[in-house]
Amino acid sequence: MSSPSQATALATAEAVTAAAAPAFAAAPELPDIWPPVRVRRGLIGFLWRHPAIAVGGALVATMLVIALLAPWLGTVDPTALAPARRTREPSAAFWFGTDMLGRDIYSRVLYGARVSLGVGFSVALLASIAGLTIGLVSGFFRWADGFIMRVMDGMMSIPPILLAIALMALTRGSVGNVITAITIAEVPRVSRLVRGVVLTLREQPYVDAAVAAGTRTGTILLRHILPNTVAPMTVQATYVCASAMIVEAILSFIGAGTPPTIPSWGNIMAEGRALWQVKPYIVFFPAFFLSLTVLAVNLLGDGLRDALDPRMMKRL
Amino acid sequence: MLNYVIRRILATIPVMAVVALFVFSLLYIAPGDPAAVIAGDQATPADVERIRQSLGLDRPFLVRFGEWVWQILHGDLGTSIFTNLPVADLIGQRIEPTLSLMVVTLILAVSIAVPIGVLAAWKADTLIDRAVMAFAVLGFSVPVFVVGYLLAYVFALELDWLPVQGYTQLRNGLWPWLANLILPAIALGFVYIALIARVTRATMLEVLQQDYIRTARAKGMGQSGILFLHALKNAAVPIVTVIGIGIALLIGGAVVTESVFAIPGIGRLTVDAILRRDYPVIQGIVLLFSVVYVLVNLLIDLLYTLLDPRIRY
Numbered sequence: 001m002s003s004p005s006q007a008t009a010l011a012t013a014e015a016v017t018a019a020a021a022p023a024f025a026a027a028p029e030l031p032d033i034w035p036p037v038r039v040r041r042g043l044i045g046f047l048w049r050h051p052a053i054a055v056g057g058a059l060v061a062t063m064l065v066i067a068l069l070a071p072w073l074g075t076v077d078p079t080a081l082a083p084a085r086r087t088r089e090p091s092a093a094f095w096f097g098t099d100m101l102g103r104d105i106y107s108r109v110l111y112g113a114r115v116s117l118g119v120g121f122s123v124a125l126l127a128s129i130a131g132l133t134i135g136l137v138s139g140f141f142r143w144a145d146g147f148i149m150r151v152m153d154g155m156m157s158i159p160p161i162l163l164a165i166a167l168m169a170l171t172r173g174s175v176g177n178v179i180t181a182i183t184i185a186e187v188p189r190v191s192r193l194v195r196g197v198v199l200t201l202r203e204q205p206y207v208d209a210a211v212a213a214g215t216r217t218g219t220i221l222l223r224h225i226l227p228n229t230v231a232p233m234t235v236q237a238t239y240v241c242a243s244a245m246i247v248e249a250i251l252s253f254i255g256a257g258t259p260p261t262i263p264s265w266g267n268i269m270a271e272g273r274a275l276w277q278v279k280p281y282i283v284f285f286p287a288f289f290l291s292l293t294v295l296a297v298n299l300l301g302d303g304l305r306d307a308l309d310p311r312m313m314k315r316l
Numbered sequence: 317m318l319n320y321v322i323r324r325i326l327a328t329i330p331v332m333a334v335v336a337l338f339v340f341s342l343l344y345i346a347p348g349d350p351a352a353v354i355a356g357d358q359a360t361p362a363d364v365e366r367i368r369q370s371l372g373l374d375r376p377f378l379v380r381f382g383e384w385v386w387q388i389l390h391g392d393l394g395t396s397i398f399t400n401l402p403v404a405d406l407i408g409q410r411i412e413p414t415l416s417l418m419v420v421t422l423i424l425a426v427s428i429a430v431p432i433g434v435l436a437a438w439k440a441d442t443l444i445d446r447a448v449m450a451f452a453v454l455g456f457s458v459p460v461f462v463v464g465y466l467l468a469y470v471f472a473l474e475l476d477w478l479p480v481q482g483y484t485q486l487r488n489g490l491w492p493w494l495a496n497l498i499l500p501a502i503a504l505g506f507v508y509i510a511l512i513a514r515v516t517r518a519t520m521l522e523v524l525q526q527d528y529i530r531t532a533r534a535k536g537m538g539q540s541g542i543l544f545l546h547a548l549k550n551a552a553v554p555i556v557t558v559i560g561i562g563i564a565l566l567i568g569g570a571v572v573t574e575s576v577f578a579i580p581g582i583g584r585l586t587v588d589a590i591l592r593r594d595y596p597v598i599q600g601i602v603l604l605f606s607v608v609y610v611l612v613n614l615l616i617d618l619l620y621t622l623l624d625p626r627i628r629y
Contacts, residue, residue, distance in 0.1 A: 150330055150331070150334055151334055151338075153331050153334065154330075154331055154333075154334025154335045154337070154338055155334070155338055157331060157334075157335050157606050157609055157610045158335060158338065158339065158602060158605075158606045158609075159564040159565075159567040159568045159605060159606070159609060160564070160568060161567075161568030161569075161571065161572075162567065162568060162571075162586075162601070162602045162605055162606070163602070165571070165586065165590065165598060165602070166339070166342050166598050166599065166602045167342060167345075167346060168590070169354075169589070169590055169593060169595055169598045170342060170343065170346035170350040170353060170354070170595065171346050171348060171350075171353060172348065172353055184345075242456070242457070246459045249459055249461075250459065250460075250461070250568075250571075250572050253461055253572060253575070254571060254572060254575055254586075254587045254590060255587065255590055255591055256590045269461065273575075273576075276465065277473060277480065280465070280469055280473075283465050284465070284466075284469075287459075287461075287462040287465060287466075290459060290462065291457055291458045291459065291462050294456075294457040294458075294459070295453065295454070295457035295458070298453055298456050298457050299453065302453065
């Protein structure tokens with residue numbers, strides 16, 4: 001089936017020939033069967049074809065702006081205590097109300113975005129770097145594979161939240177330690193994914209060609225293998241980011257995460273827990289922001305997966 | 317067949333060994349001095365030293381690891397620093413609520429997730445399919461405690477249909493027991509349902525395109541017979557696999573669900589242990605759950621031959 005633009009081009013071409021050789025009758029104007037397709041190009045076109053990336057990306061960007069600009073968005077000091085105005089309902093003065101220590105929940109939720117996004121992005125970055133390294137070594141050097149994968153299997157047998165809890169029980173609560181604990185829990189899954197990709201890549205003829213040409217192993221890994229892991233890795237990194245944000249909130253919620261002095265969504269919910277039957281808004285505002293942010297990152301991941309790997313599209 | 321079973325069981329031994337080694341070495345991997353962290357900020361140097369000795373941090377790693385494994389093989393999971401009771405006893409006292417919650421969640425999740433996954437695959441690219449997929453994305457995004465609070469708020473506080481919190485033992489009657497577990501089970505099962513439904517749909521989509529499905533349709537078989545008798549059987553292996561893998565989600569989520577719904581199970585034991593920095597308890601719980609997880613997945617591997625006679629080993 002020829003596309004309408006081709007049909008128009010044909011018609012024009014015939015019209016030109018007809019004009020050049022007046023001996024023939026002018027070709028009849030071909031009717032437009034389809035209206036012309038508007039091919040959108042560039043960034044706009046890409047976002048138009050992948051609405052999940054557009055919506056998810058826009059939401060993530062909004063959250064990032066909120067996190068970065070938290071001090072200038074009508075917030076007050078999120079840790080300022082004011083016993084006189086404890087547990088106020090949401091109002092014009094306190095948009096999301098105040099908690100049992102009189103702290104402004106709107107300010108705390110906005111500042112909480114910094115912890116959530118910070119932990120999510122850091123874990124995604126660190127787990128990607130560690131997972132790429134381990135996966136590349138394990139997938140390319142067969143002698144290391146058996147040992148590394150047994151270790152990863154063992155680590156994967158420990159439910160990630162429990163692993164993070166155990167690590168947090170042994171360290172002082174700090175954002176850095178939360179990031180480390182969640183990264184350790186996420187690395188095995190990332191390594192396995194990268195290893196799987198590397199195993200198929202190293203059988204490719206172009207890798208054989210590189211080996212035959214005497215390319216050094218390091219160069220093969222960095223120039224020929226690594227670039228091809230970028231697409232699946234990017235998708236995986238968004239899922240790791242989403243999962244890390246949930247784990248951070250869970251850890252803070254049960255008292256094994258971010259220290260209570262730093263407002264994070266998990267902490268705000270943990271503090272609202274005692275009163276939630278009478279003052280549910282203390283729990284629901286951070287809960288809403290957390291869910292929305294994780295949803296945005298997941299949408300972004302699904303969109304990237306469909307865009308980067310069309311074969312996977314529609315399958316999962 | 318028997319050969320395979322034996323080989324598969326033997327293959328879990330190295331995994332278990334790595335799990336044990338890893339859980340044990342957490343004490344040594346953790347940055348800083350774990351003894352000082354566990355002792356707390358007000359501890360005297362003597363307190364820290366006492367804890368260091370009770371954790372065995374003053375002796376060589378391999379010697380201590382050997383002793384620890386030997387104790388575990390004899391059913392001794394260590395002693396709580398806070399209560400001085402054996403960890404195995406503490407876990408034993410709290411196991412019923414957690415086990416109840418997990419079993420109810422498992423049954424509920426599988427009986428919801430598989431039918432909606434099948435439905436989505438059958439009605440692929442329709443509104444029903446989109447709705448199921450949208451639900452799946454939501455399931456992966458809304459954390460377990462958020463679902464828990466929403467459910468408790470709507471069905472317990474506002475509508476007053478079910479109890480808000482707490483747990484009733486099974487011996488006090490089936491309904492009181494179940495009534496307390498329905499909301500926690502839905503909350504805990506939310507992400508699990510999303511996961512199973514997604515995999516069920518993907519596998520069913522592939523199976524439904526095969527020739528024998530067309531044959532079944534051509535011979536006049538009913539739609540539900542095709543879906544559930546013919547197609548689901550062949551889609552069973554990936555579905556059962558993901559049910560097994562997803563148990564990890566249940567174990568991690570149970571800790572949080574139990575604190576939201578005030579269920580006195582192992583999750584609460586974990587949270588209490590975190591607040592008191594009672595590391596032996598946490599270590600025992602992590603080890604126990606990891607072993608259970610490995611064993612469940614071993615069982616599922618062995619089930620494959622029953623589910624799919626084409627699989628021979």
